[in-house]
Amino acid sequence: MTWQQALAHGYTPDAVVAQIEGGRWTRRGRGVLATFTGPLLPDARLRAALLSVPGPAALSHRSAAALLGLQRSADADPVHLTVPYGSSARGGADVALHRSRAFAHITVDADLPHVAKVHTILDLAVDAPDARQAMRTLTALAAAHRVPSFLVEQAIELRRPRRYLRPLRDAAGLLRDGVGSVLEADWALDVERAHGLPAPHRQAPVVVEGRRCADDLLYAMPGGELVVRLDGWRYHADSRTARRDRARDNAAELAHRARMVFGWEEVHRHPCTAASLVARRLTELGWTGELTRCTSCS
Numbered sequence: 001m002t003w004q005q006a007l008a009h010g011y012t013p014d015a016v017v018a019q020i021e022g023g024r025w026t027r028r029g030r031g032v033l034a035t036f037t038g039p040l041l042p043d044a045r046l047r048a049a050l051l052s053v054p055g056p057a058a059l060s061h062r063s064a065a066a067l068l069g070l071q072r073s074a075d076a077d078p079v080h081l082t083v084p085y086g087s088s089a090r091g092g093a094d095v096a097l098h099r100s101r102a103f104a105h106i107t108v109d110a111d112l113p114h115v116a117k118v119h120t121i122l123d124l125a126v127d128a129p130d131a132r133q134a135m136r137t138l139t140a141l142a143a144a145h146r147v148p149s150f151l152v153e154q155a156i157e158l159r160r161p162r163r164y165l166r167p168l169r170d171a172a173g174l175l176r177d178g179v180g181s182v183l184e185a186d187w188a189l190d191v192e193r194a195h196g197l198p199a200p201h202r203q204a205p206v207v208v209e210g211r212r213c214a215d216d217l218l219y220a221m222p223g224g225e226l227v228v229r230l231d232g233w234r235y236h237a238d239s240r241t242a243r244r245d246r247a248r249d250n251a252a253e254l255a256h257r258a259r260m261v262f263g264w265e266e267v268h269r270h271p272c273t274a275a276s277l278v279a280r281r282l283t284e285l286g287w288t289g290e291l292t293r294c295t296s297c298s
Helices: 003-008 013-021 042-051 061-068 117-126 131-144 149-159 165-177 182-195 239-254 264-269 271-284
Strands: 079-084 095-100 201-208 211-221 224-231 258-263
Touching (some): 042 061, 042 079, 061 079, 061 117, 117 131, 117 149, 117 165, 131 149, 131 165, 131 182, 149 165, 165 182, 182 211, 182 224, 182 264, 182 271, 201 239, 211 239, 211 271, 224 271, 239 258, 258 264, 258 271, 264 271
Parallel strands (some): 079 095, 224 258
Antiparallel strands (some): 211 224
16 A cells, blocks of 8 residues: 555554554555565565556556566566656656556556556567567567457557557558468568568468368469468367368368478478478479578578
């Protein structure tokens, strides 16, 4: 609680001081009191940070991400708070303060006030060390947590961040085009974009054994089509999914479509090799483009 809350509950200033000096209460930041001793649990630490700021404030960035299940937060991390632009609030050793002109539009009034999920993802992307990592953060988190692309685009246009505005709009375009998982986002950035491969049709509809499904990536070339399936272990580990994938491969064969399969290892550890293999097959199918070298190509 704050000093003001203690006084409102009937304590006098002398009584508050007596509780502190007697070791029954402890000071926890500017004007904040803990009515117990010992370390603060995570929830109490967040509440203490919110109480330490005069006026409206909301958990944001990594703190909001941990609250919303987007990322984990270490105990040593400061508590990140966003306040309205123009607020006189100050940060501290345990509180990282951010200001936003859009405060009223991006925050959720809850038991623990926090920045909304889509805006938290945008904050994390803007905090990335470079434009490529900003794109990866935005696409991966939005895809993994099923945040619709139109909400991402609305958030970008509302906030119009000074850092990475164009790359973030580009990343939102990937989500709009059908990127639907972390693996697909990393493929789009590290395999396709980094090596100049043509853009595929994402989530291309296909009928398998009478059921409507979708192929991850479909490259349509003058001499035929190439289906690329991205086999993420998290979603392809059970026998039912494995059987469905085999049925999709067989359907591609019957439709005379070339097909290739890549997994987490190839996309993250050997993206240049994956790009080279796809480019070779696309060239056989009539692609006239040229594979480009990325900074990691040897």
